[in-house]
Amino acid sequence: MTESVAIREVGLRDGLQSIATFMSxxxxxxxxxxxxxxxxxxxxxxxxxxxxxLPQFSDAAEVAAYxxxxxxxxxxxxxxxxxxxxxALESGIDKLVCITSATESFxxxxxxxSKAESLAEIEEIARLRDRAAASGPRVIIQAGISVCFGCPxxxxxxxxxxxxxxxxxxxxxxxxxxxxxxxxxxxPRQVGRIFRRLMCEMPQVPLAAHFHDTRGLGLANVLAAxxxxxxxxxxxxxxxxxxxxxxxxxxNVATEDLVFMLEAMGFETGIDLEQLLGVRRFLTAALPDVAxxxxxxxxxxxxxxxxx
Amino acid sequence: MTESVAIREVGLRDGLQSIATFMSxxxxxxxxxxxxxxxxxxxxxxxxxxxxxLPQFSDAAEVAAYxxxxxxxxxxxxxxxxxxxxxALESGIDKLVCITSATESFxxxxxxxSKAESLAEIEEIARLRDRAAASGPRVIIQAGISVCFGCPxxxxxxxxxxxxxxxxxxxxxxxxxxxxxxxxxxxPRQVGRIFRRLMCEMPQVPLAAHFHDTRGLGLANVLAAxxxxxxxxxxxxxxxxxxxxxxxxxxNVATEDLVFMLEAMGFETGIDLEQLLGVRRFLTAALPDVAxxxxxxxxxxxxxxxxx
Numbered sequence: 245m246t247e248s249v250a251i252r253e254v255g256l257r258d259g260l261q262s263i264a265t266f267m268s269x270x271x272x273x274x275x276x277x278x279x280x281x282x283x284x285x286x287x288x289x290x291x292x293x294x295x296x297x298l299p300q301f302s303d304a305a306e307v308a309a310y311x312x313x314x315x316x317x318x319x320x321x322x323x324x325x326x327x328x329x330x331x332a333l334e335s336g337i338d339k340l341v342c343i344t345s346a347t348e349s350f351x352x353x354x355x356x357x358s359k360a361e362s363l364a365e366i367e368e369i370a371r372l373r374d375r376a377a378a379s380g381p382r383v384i385i386q387a388g389i390s391v392c393f394g395c396p397x398x399x400x401x402x403x404x405x406x407x408x409x410x411x412x413x414x415x416x417x418x419x420x421x422x423x424x425x426x427x428x429x430x431x432p433r434q435v436g437r438i439f440r441r442l443m444c445e446m447p448q449v450p451l452a453a454h455f456h457d458t459r460g461l462g463l464a465n466v467l468a469a470x471x472x473x474x475x476x477x478x479x480x481x482x483x484x485x486x487x488x489x490x491x492x493x494x495x496n497v498a499t500e501d502l503v504f505m506l507e508a509m510g511f512e513t514g515i516d517l518e519q520l521l522g523v524r525r526f527l528t529a530a531l532p533d534v535a536x537x538x539x540x541x542x543x544x545x546x547x548x549x550x551x552x
Numbered sequence: 553m554t555e556s557v558a559i560r561e562v563g564l565r566d567g568l569q570s571i572a573t574f575m576s577x578x579x580x581x582x583x584x585x586x587x588x589x590x591x592x593x594x595x596x597x598x599x600x601x602x603x604x605x606l607p608q609f610s611d612a613a614e615v616a617a618y619x620x621x622x623x624x625x626x627x628x629x630x631x632x633x634x635x636x637x638x639x640a641l642e643s644g645i646d647k648l649v650c651i652t653s654a655t656e657s658f659x660x661x662x663x664x665x666s667k668a669e670s671l672a673e674i675e676e677i678a679r680l681r682d683r684a685a686a687s688g689p690r691v692i693i694q695a696g697i698s699v700c701f702g703c704p705x706x707x708x709x710x711x712x713x714x715x716x717x718x719x720x721x722x723x724x725x726x727x728x729x730x731x732x733x734x735x736x737x738x739x740p741r742q743v744g745r746i747f748r749r750l751m752c753e754m755p756q757v758p759l760a761a762h763f764h765d766t767r768g769l770g771l772a773n774v775l776a777a778x779x780x781x782x783x784x785x786x787x788x789x790x791x792x793x794x795x796x797x798x799x800x801x802x803x804n805v806a807t808e809d810l811v812f813m814l815e816a817m818g819f820e821t822g823i824d825l826e827q828l829l830g831v832r833r834f835l836t837a838a839l840p841d842v843a844x845x846x847x848x849x850x851x852x853x854x855x856x857x858x859x860x
Contacts, residue, residue: 399856429854431816432775459854460809460847461816464771467740494847501768508739508769539768539802546737546767548707 246512250476251502252286253279254454255527256307257322258496259484260300261291263534269303271530273310278523279317279481283515284499286318287311288341288478292328305335312336320386324355329369333376333383340373340383341422342366344413345390346406349397350426354390359409363416370417386420387413388454392438393465394429401429403438410442410449420450422478425465428458432468439472452476455497457483457537462497463505470509477502482524482536498538500524507551517545554820558784559810560594560760561587563835564615565630566804567792568608569599571842577611579838581618586831587625587789591823592807594626595619596649596786600636613643620644628694632663637677641684647692648681649730650674652721654714657705658698658734667717671724678725694728695721696762700746701773702737709737711746718750718757728758730786733773736766740776747780760784763805765791765845770805771813778817785810790832790844806846808832815859825853 256275260267267275272289279287289311290304304321311319312335320339323329332340344362345351351359366387373383391398392406410421423438435453442451453469453476455462466477479502485495503515517540524541564583568575575583580597587595597619598612612629619627620643628647631637640648652670653659659667674695681691700714718729731746743761750759761777761784763770774785787810793803811823825848832849 394854394856396855399854427854428851431813433817458847458851459812460806461771461813463769464775464813467772467775494850498768504767505739505769505772509741539766542802543736543766546702546707546735547704548702 246510248475249470249506249511249513250286251284251499251506251513251515252288252320252452252476252478253284253481253499254288254478254496255480255482255484255499257288257291258478259480261298262486262495263300263484263531265531265533266300267530269306272303272307275523275527275530276307276311276314278526280314282519282523283513284317285514286320286339288320288322289337291322291324292331293322293324305331308332308335308337312338322388323369325365326368326372329372333372338381338383339386340369341386341388342369342418343388343390344409346392346401346409347395347398350391350395353397363412366413366416366418373417384419385417386422386452387416387418388422388424389413390424390426391429392423393425393431393434394427396427403434403441406438407442407445410446414446414449420452421446422452422454424454425456428456428461430455430465431461432464435465436468436472439469439474443473450476452478454478456485457494457497463501466497466502466505481520481527482541483538484527484534484536494537498540500540501538504540504545508549517551554818556783557778557814557819557821558594559592559807559814559821559823560596560628560784560786561592561789561807562596562762562786562804563788563790563792563807565596565599566786567788569606570794570803571608571792571839573839573841574608575838577614580611580615583831583835583838584615584619584622586834588622590827590831591821592625593822594628594647596628596630597645599630599632600639601630601632613639616640616643616645620646630696631677633673634676634680637680641680641691645691646689647694648677649694649696650677650726651696651698652717653698654700654709654717655703655706658703661705662698671720674721674724674726681725692727693725694730694760695724695726696730696732697721698732698734699737700731701733701739701742702735704735711742711749714746715750715753718754722754722757728760729754730760730762732762733764736764736769738763738773739769740772743773744776744780747777747782751781758784760786762786765802765805771809774805774810774813789828789835790849791846792835792842792844802845806848808848809846812848812853816857825859
């Protein structure tokens, strides 16, 4: 029996977040539709961040409503606060990603609030979700914990701080936890160590990994997390995105490279690589001025590579 | 106590091999000198392939003589045949890399001889080496086994064929074995499986890994080999090189990214990353028209990253 690994496309949120060019709402919908056709079963489609901060997401409500209506994949939206969560819940989305942080400095820089305040916000979002669940489906809350493997302000992050943040987020009402290597600081030993520890400490909580490939260790970190038992990974088509502090640095792990690695290793992703490369070509045409990364698009799958 | 991992720079051979621009002999020597200053302790400096096939190596004898005279690092040359080995031995080099292949088709396409013929050639080179050792230092022979993890002609390669080739090369006189993912077909499970098997089957033979990053799995494959116990890896500065069959595809694992991963994991490489990035800047200036890959040069080492 083949073991499955879930890949969540986050290019529409984490990728576009750092792209100045506004992608049209129609292109966003087409990207979603093509991704679903290629086999993606979970897509983070937008961020309900205030428009004044990120004009890229001024159409978040429309994109989320489109995604929520489709019912053929898990539609996810990032919500930075209660107001965003309210809007997301109204849109019919399936899953909310709420953000907390492993370090105090990053929390204040990224969310303009302390870690404690971010947890209080998640608590309030969870109450909102619970009330909405009385008259509709129960929306899942995933807490994304930023800078788990290193922080651009504080450098090294203690394992204890990551695990404390994860427990606190579950205490605040999160159903799932995602550990994020926001700035591409992680290395495989640390990644394996922290995930193994959390797997023991909270065996009932689904754990996911969100790796940036800033320093080229994205797939090696995926391997370490896989070995620790993680079966859920974020990725961005064409490695779309970047790191605002590092010109030339790449964004998330490229979805197509991750699909290739997992399928080559014998895992089942449910994603058709050839079709996904077609989606990448669509994306390249939709964003002609945006550099993409990733290897498999240039090299092509190897001779004899057959997906299940 | 910190565990050491050896990195061999192969950019001067495997990198330059696919670069049409001739790099001047002076620049080659300077690349070597700067690499040694940055802490590299083994460098593959040239190939003694006939000049008509690869004009890049028309100065092989001069480069090898310079490298062999220095005595402050292990100087390595690739030798495709007995004639090349003779020239290499005369140059004063420390180690010869002889090539055999895991598949018959690749052997014939790459070396214009069968696997059996390539092994007979290694036997003859070993006899030549033994005779030379009577009146000088004993030069080491490493057998590099091509396409161990997949073949551009035959696709999937059987583990047995790789192990058979490794045993045969040792039987022919090789002191060390390097398994090469020549075309970037390898995946971590297979890499770990084959290296673990050879570690058991030939515990007395030093094993090394040579990974191309053609499909982005280079560092993940390094991680799998590390976990299997391999402590010796080839890499090419700036990922110099490529894959003649895949335009846009990258070459070997980038030396600087490999150093970063290993040091971040707590291994000791003996290489100063900042100084190595300086060598990369020299290389970029020396080969202005050649695209390089690698992540750490763009992103920089993370805040708080300290080498021992």
